[in-house]
Amino acid sequence: MTNYPDSLSRLVESLKKLPGIGTKTAERLAFHLVKLSDEDAMGLARAIRDVKQNLTNCSICYNFTESDPCPVCGDAQRDKSTVCVVEQPKDLMAFEKAGEYKGVYHCLLGHIAMLEGIGPEDLTIDALLKRASGGAIKEIILATNPDLEGEGTAVYLRDVLADVAKAKGIRLTRIARGVPAGAEIENVSSAILSDALSGRSAFTGGER
């Protein structure tokens, strides 16, 4: 049997290192790249190189950025006294897309997952503690994912932040869990409904 040309096999092997891309998909993508215009294909190659060369983590919040501090930390309009702690820069981007939040962030760059060998020391928790003891922070919002690892990480953070929070008068909060906006209750899982019930709050606003 005749194999793929060398450069094509190397491309397939490289593509297979991406998440969720097996041999078949890698082959499909590789064949597509061969047929893509030179401009588009080279554009992708250049974009990958640029990202590796230009992107770094913000020294304050660990968001991905091309300039340090990142645009959020460097923005004089943002409320530096409120810090939203997220797992990844992409979570930060999701909050930014929502557009409501005016505070700053702290990216943990992961979550605690002992089974995968990710402990607290692999995250940016030390830097968060240092920011908290800096004195200018009034609230830390724990916005890790509402799943097993995210909740575990939030609980861990609550415990390690307890002392400094008490000393500096920092409010520790956790994002709300409940039914997602736009959902139909009949289609929502019982775990979500339990959250929605146990997290219920007074229904106000109609008084006159």
Next chain:
Amino acid sequence: MTNYPDSLSRLVESLKKLPGIGTKTAERLAFHLVKLSDEDAMGLARAIRDVKQNLTNCSICYNFTESDPCPVCGDAQRDKSTVCVVEQPKDLMAFEKAGEYKGVYHCLLGHIAMLEGIGPEDLTIDALLKRASGGAIKEIILATNPDLEGEGTAVYLRDVLADVAKAKGIRLTRIARGVPAGAEIENVSSAILSDALSGRSAFTGGER
């Protein structure tokens, strides 16, 4: 709202040009590329560049190759009198992986799909006609896909090859359609079962 850093948005846009990759997947891949080791990420960038620079179509069969003619056409052991006509180089690779076929190939580089604006003149049909009239070919196997466009293309090829096939004594054949090896008949579609029935052949080999 703060947007992605420039280099990251460019990478997401480039990735979105690949087939089956929407915004969400492109973002996931981009974030993964940022975290990937420099070696692996640069390896992918280099592999894309290499493929665009080194890969060309074989001047005989239009397979992708780094040397012209391609390894199949250049192989003295292969039976040059049998030509298997496939739509794409990846179909050629599939036959090569199966390992049984000892003839050579002809890649059409597509199929006729008038609705998508792909006519016979966009494929390598002229080159196939030229090969057929060359005189050394005994059989042309039409191995386009067993779908609407593939069958249409096969029928078209049968018609345009008819004259030269008659003049040069070339046998025109079509790959068999039927139940796929390893399938369970109960799970197979009725179109496949119709093919399997109408294409049935004498069950021989047990005689003594």
